[in-house]
Structure formats: structure tokens, C-alpha cells
Amino acid sequence: MTLVEEVRMFVMRSIAKNKIKLNNHVKKLPPVIQSQLEKVRKESKNWVPIWSGDEAYEKFEVHGQPTNMVVDLGKRLCTYQFWMLTGIPCVHACTALARVNRRPEDFCHPLVIMDSYRKTYEHYINPLPGQSMWEKSPYS
Template identity: 75%
Template sequence: MDKINRVSEEAWTYLNKWPMHSWTKSQFSHRPKLDNICNNACEVFNARIKEARSKPIITLLEEVRMFVMRSIAKNKVKLNNHVGKLPPVNEEYEKFEVHGHPTNMVVDLGKRLCTCQFWMLTGIPCVHACAALARVNKRHEDFYHPLVTMDSYRKTYEHHINPLLASL
């Protein structure tokens, strides 16, 4: 907080109004096992019940109950076929921000891009891309450029040059 105060007294005043455990990871509880502090889940829920909110309370509650019931059933079906220690993640995600030191990188799996440029320069997924691929349970081997695979290497050397008879 002292460093913040030296940089911006206005920022310090604003942040000082809130308990530190609600806005800084250094003060977060270790019990929930969640590092995400955004309200996306609330926004998704509110978007789903938007129409129901204007209905009478019993109807609203019934629609919320049905929404939750369908969500649980849908997730049970997804989980029945899943193998592994960790739960599956939403595979629709293609863009990731990979946090690192000294900077963060943006990875786009769909376009096979990373802001570190290594993936595009070499055709081999960089550590940032590998981290994003691991998050969506995909194999990094499936994201190599065709030119850097063993098949391509073999094709390079599949030809031969016939020897010539030595003339006397």
C-alpha cells in the first residue's frame, strides 16, 4: 500500500476503503482453491434468468429451479464419459492470457499464435501455448506445423540418388 500511495494517492484512497482480503491475492483465503475474482458466473446466471426476473416470484423460482436442474443434468452427462483426475474445461476457449514473468503472453489456439512469436517462428508450440493447450486437455503434438514433424523430415530424405558405374 505504501508503494501505491507513492504512485497515486487517489488510488490508495480508493483501495483503502475496501478490506484487502477482497481485492489483493496476497490476502485471499487459501481454502476455496479458486484464483478467479471476476463475476462471470453471476453475469451468466443473470443473463439466463433475464426474462424470468419480470415474472411473479413463484414463476421466477420455478424457472431458476428448472435452469439449475438442466445444468446439473447436462454436466452429469459430460462427466459420465470423462476420464482423468481433473474435471474437463470448456473447450470452446481459444484465446488465453498466460501469466508469466516479466510479462504476460496472449495465446490464440485457433490461429496458432502467441505474442512471444516463438510458435509462429518455429512451428513448435511455445511454453505459453503448451500451458493453454494443457488447460483445454489438448496434446501439444497436434499443434506442430506440418514442416517440423517426423513425417515431413522423412519425406525430405525419401528420395535417393542412384550410384553411377565407374568407367575404366
């Protein structure tokens, strides 16, 4: 029971602390996601996007070391599959997005944007009185 109480209090404090942090954050992406995206964006400068010639200007072959990747901005896919798995554009997608002057933030999955994070922390855990004040159960 003591362990369960410790976990409950830890979660309660974490929710409250994160709610305060996120309420003051005004950017489209949470700080952790924004930081990851900045790293990816910097790495994308080492890759070269080659447009396939499609009419929508969405399909690219992105060249770099050790191999090439195919990016489809319209379908939000890359053969590397990092984008699909994380919801954050990968290095190859960022390279293609830079070529068409688009912002990677606009291509993140809805689950990794601030609105989703705020929904995560809109709930709270009710505080409880000490164990000595709990109702006694007739069962063991």
C-alpha cells in the same frame, strides 16, 4: 572436383542413415522435435494460463516472468511468435494447451511432423563409379 565428390558422398550417406532412423520411428514427431517439445513442456509449468472467456475456449493470457503473453489456440498464435516461426508450440502455448487438456503434438505445423520428414528422405542420390571410369570430355 574432389570437394564436390566428398560433398556428394557425405549427402548420400546422410540420407541413407537418416532414412533408416526415421523408418523405425513410430511417433508423430521426429526425435529432435519431440525432444525440443519436451523441454518447452517442462518450462510451461512455470507459467499460469488465464482464460479470456471466449466461447471457443481458445484465447488465453499467460502470466509469468518477466511478462505476460497472449495465446490464441484457434489461430495457433502467441505474441512471443516462437510458435509461428518454428511450427512448434511455445512455452505459453503449451501452458494454455495443458489448461484445456490438449496435446502440443497435435498443434505442430505439418512441416515438422514425421510425414514431412519421411518425404524429405524418400529420394536418394545415385551411386557413381570412380572418376577413372567417367566418360572423357573433349572440352577442357
